[in-house]
Amino acid sequence: QVKRSGKNAFRFFDPELNSRHRDRIALENDLRSAIARNELELHYQPQVSFSKRSIVGLEALLRWNHPSLGAVPPGTFVQVAEEVGLIGEISAWVLERACNQISEWQRNGVEPPRMSINLSAHDFLRTDIVDAITACLDRHEVAPAALEIEITESIMMNDTAGVASKVRGLRSAGLSVAIDDFGTGYSALAYLQKFPVSTLKIDRSFVRDLEGPMTNPIISAITGIARGFELDLVAEGVENIEQADALRTLGCDVMQGYLFARPAPAAAAEAWLRSPELLFAQPH
Ligand code: C2E
Ligand code: MG
Ligand code: MG
Ligand code: MG
Secondary structure, three states: OEEOOOOOOOEEOOHHHHHHHHHHHHHHHHHHHHOOOOOEEEEEEEEEEOOOOEEEEEEEEEEEEEOOOEEEOHHHHHHHHHHOOOHHHHHHHHHHHHHHHHHHHHHOOOOOOEEEEEOOHHHHHOOOHHHHHHHHHHHOOOOHHHEEEEEEHHHHOOOOOOHHHHHHHHHHOOOEEEEEEEOOOOOOHHHHHHOOOOEEEEOHHHHHOOOOOOOOHHHHHHHHHHHHOOOEEEEOOOOOHHHHHHHHHHOOOEEOOOOOOOOEOHHHHHHHHHOHHHHHOOOO
């Protein structure tokens, strides 16, 4: 098979590329039917107060249980879903599932802490995104304060879609809004004024560097910003006790990471909610 390509015309089609292309098309097709086949699942990872030894939040993280590929991580399919226009349907499923889980826990007498879901920049192109979210909360009789929407900094870079007013809409409806992976994108401080978010999540790349001496200009700067703007702060990717101690010293008490728990299905999350001490039981 030959293919015309600009520079070296009539280059032979790269068989490896060809098979990757086929994989990608197969993935797209499978993804289209993943919701209908009930292959999506939410896992939950706790956010803990290190000093209080309590759970202050849960982040819902999407999992795709593919019939032949097994567990496909969101890193491989969320971007595909965005590119082929499936993300809206997936985000709607995530929102629905999260609200349903919150109300189920409430009915079972487990008072869940605030739950966070991740939305994509594409979701904020929808003019009715705020209404869709509040309608879902209403349907499940879940208080808006029980839900936090995580968005990335990239969403704030241009505001042609009126993202700032949508963030304001979510906040005035009573939801929390977090900036995920804070510090890794293009974050001008002015944005924090224009986008009235409630939470900053320190990206795990900064937490990873927190070994040894307990000074760290980036973490210190971010904790300063959070204090100045009166925002909640969560450190992501906390894997060991040295990092947790350093974060405490630097002024960040709320942490999420493998040190406490890996993301896990609802049943495991419910066990943590009933017995938070499980998360602090590991030998330090
Ligand atoms: P994120 O929102 O920043 O989520 C945190 C990621 O870090 C998760 O990966 C989590 O499993 C992982 N993580 C947590 N603690 C640790 C740790 O201590 N060490 C390490 N090495 N990793 C840790 P995951 O679940 O694979 O998700 C990856 C990304 O996919 C998420 O990053 C988020 O951007 C996206 N994503 C996940 N669920 C959804 C969803 O429902 N919708 C959308 N649009 N994106 C999602
Ligand atoms: Mg997140
Ligand atoms: Mg993150
Ligand atoms: Mg991340």
